[in-house]
Amino acid sequence: MPARRRGPAATSSISEEPVIVPSPISEEPVIVPSKLPEIASVSAVFFALFFYLLFKHYKIEHDLKRSILINLGLSFAGFIITLILIPVASRYVLRRNLFGYDINKKGTPQGLIKVPESLGIVIGVVFLVVAIVFQYFNLTQDSNWLVEYNAALASICFMILLGFIDDVLDVPWRMKLMLPSIAALPLLMAYAGHTTIIIPKPLIPYVGLEILDLGGIYKLYMFLLAVFCTNSINIHAGINGLEVGQTAVIASAIMIHNVMQIGASSDPEYKQAHAFSIYLAQPLLTTSLGLLCFNWYPSSVFVGDTYTYFAGMSMAVIGILGHFSETLLIFFLPQVLNFLASCPQLFGFINCPRHRLPRFDPETGLLTGTRDGTLVNIFLRLFGRCTEKQLCIRLLGFQALCCVFCFGLRHFLAGWYK
């Protein structure tokens, strides 16, 4: 297997000048889930709200609740297995020279540590095992959902493979944009569900229809959504904990949205679509939380494109098969803004360096925004210099705020919009 190294010289976005690469220190970094207490306490607050909605607030039928709980039990096992496997896998990836240097620590002793890369491969595999085993326990009699469920898993699995190939081979970034379109194929080819959209009420007089069948165009829409979700997570990155943190926030919002929709509806097919989405969102959240215990500031592992692509594709299929892609796109508001700010560099109007990260000052430990068009830099320019951890918390806070905004919007537009 070709080895991949990422040194500070190769990754600097600050200067085009050659930089002397300091020799990395030889001891292996210590890999422990050191952020477990913080992650567990924040997650406990979320799960308390989730259980309140599931058991108290809504009347959900027993069988559906049982399936959700079995899935949650398996997902929790996935969390524990992730915690055990990541330190083991870290040693293996380091042995094969799959590591990166932490760019936002450059100039400090931490910047010389080889941080194991691509640990997304561990949680991708654990997620797939949980999702596959769960089929055995799902109590739904209708087996039609199995076709789409397995097609979704095939797309996610294909995406993990291509993400890992990218991490190992360092695919040129314009080619990277194409990888999700290949991975989306299993889902696109097997999809036999709705191709209709409900026209928003204020637009019905203009369109003349309440429901519009998009036919093949719907598959094009699914394809574009998968390509967008995967790449938008991947380019909103580069700060310890941001890749996994944004996924955890969105997956939590998806779970709350699903349980609210199941609770408020009496249509079995609609409930099934949202249950389907919970069955994938739960293992995505728990395995991501396991990874976050190692990836939160200061990261002792990096997640790699394996993770960003896996997470993006998982959320895309969750939104497509749960039939709430518009809501998903509002949860993705920071990623949409980051994409819009990135367009001039992505489409080649302005020079796009290999890394579009802030400038780190080793003296003060603060980050300063550069002119690269990313939300990370925009936040630093708007709200001033801060530490990497503070910046990550601000960005995740903004992500959570966008999710709350989405719930508010849905609440106020209910009945008027659809």
Ligand code: UD1
């Ligand atoms: C995308 C972004 C790039 C950003 C990079 C960071 C675009 C077009 N590309 O590239 O601007 O710099 O993600 O992930 O917007 N790293 C850190 N700290 C972290 C996470 C990553 O220093 O918390 C560095 C490490 O050196 C790591 C490398 O980023 O090895 C991973 O980069 P990679 O995921 O390969 O970058 P891209 O996805 O190609």
Ligand code: MG
């Ligand atoms: Mg990446």
